[in-house]
Amino acid sequence: MGNTSCMFCTCVKQGNIGVVERFGRFEKLAEPGLHIFNPFAGQYLAGILSTRISSLDVRIETKTKDNVFVQLLCSIQYRVVKAHADDAFYELQNPDEQIRAYVFDVVRALVPRMNLDDLFEQKGEVAKAVLEELGKVIGEYGYSIEHILMVDIIPDPAVRTAMNEINAAQRLQLASVYKGEAEKVLQVKRAEAEAESKYLGGVGVARQRQAITDGLRENILDFSHEVEGTSAKEVMDLIMITQYFDTIKDLGNSSKNTTVFIPHGPGHVRDIGEQIRNGLMEASTAQINVE
DSSP: OOOEEOSSEEEEOTTEEEEEEETTEEEEEEOSEEEEOOGGGTEEEEEEEEOSOEEEEEEEEEEOTTSOEEEEEEEEEEEEOGGGHHHHHHTOSOHHHHHHHHHHHHHHHHGGGSOHHHHHHTHHHHHHHHHHHHHHHHGGGTEEEEEEEEEEEEEOHHHHHHHHHHHHHHHHHHHHHHHHHHHHHHHHHHHHHHHHHHHHHHHHHHHHHHHHHHHHHHHHHHHHHHSTTOOHHHHHHHHHHHHHHHHHHHHHHOSSOOOOOOSOOHHHHHHHHHHHHHHHHHHHHHHHHHO
């Protein structure tokens, strides 16, 4: 223990405590420092105990309530109580083995009443129960249990693999749900955008047609007033023919257009003009009937 001694004196180092006997019978405890003995009176130093905190790692294999074999690694931190160092010196021959036996007994009585998931969640409760039971027993032998740490819980490798697969499957399922919700929102937004686009397109077409109608009406009225003897029908035919030739001119100026020609001519333009007028007249008649 790093203590020096001779026949008549002994130096007990800090962090230790000595046990003094007289003729083989316990006499007193020797605190750290220099102690002088009288060997002629049967007084001598029987032994030295460390009062520092010691650590003992215990690996326990047991079974949970759901029939899963696990290994628990416990770290027990204990020390000798100075006031009862004589009990620690005389009562326990091998304190590590005694502590290990008590830990085995408590853990194997408590863990089989818990499921594996509960064991992971309540490992602190297991350590607390071991501390309470072990502290009662070991305290009678001059030892104090300072801390008990449940360092690790190691299930069987097959069980660990299954647990990881279950966790992965649950996460994939959750990811699928979120992905489905995202796609649903995307489709709804796409449908709303498409509906809004069609609505705005319809409004634009309606305004375009209204502008064309207003322009034609103004042109017809202006031409009729400026040129005497012309009717609205003749002016309409003239405008349609002008637009027809403008369209042919635009198609001819562009080299990148792919155009399919159908039978056409000035007479066909007149037919188109008649169809437009008939459509406008039918629409006006239908509106009057509704009103």
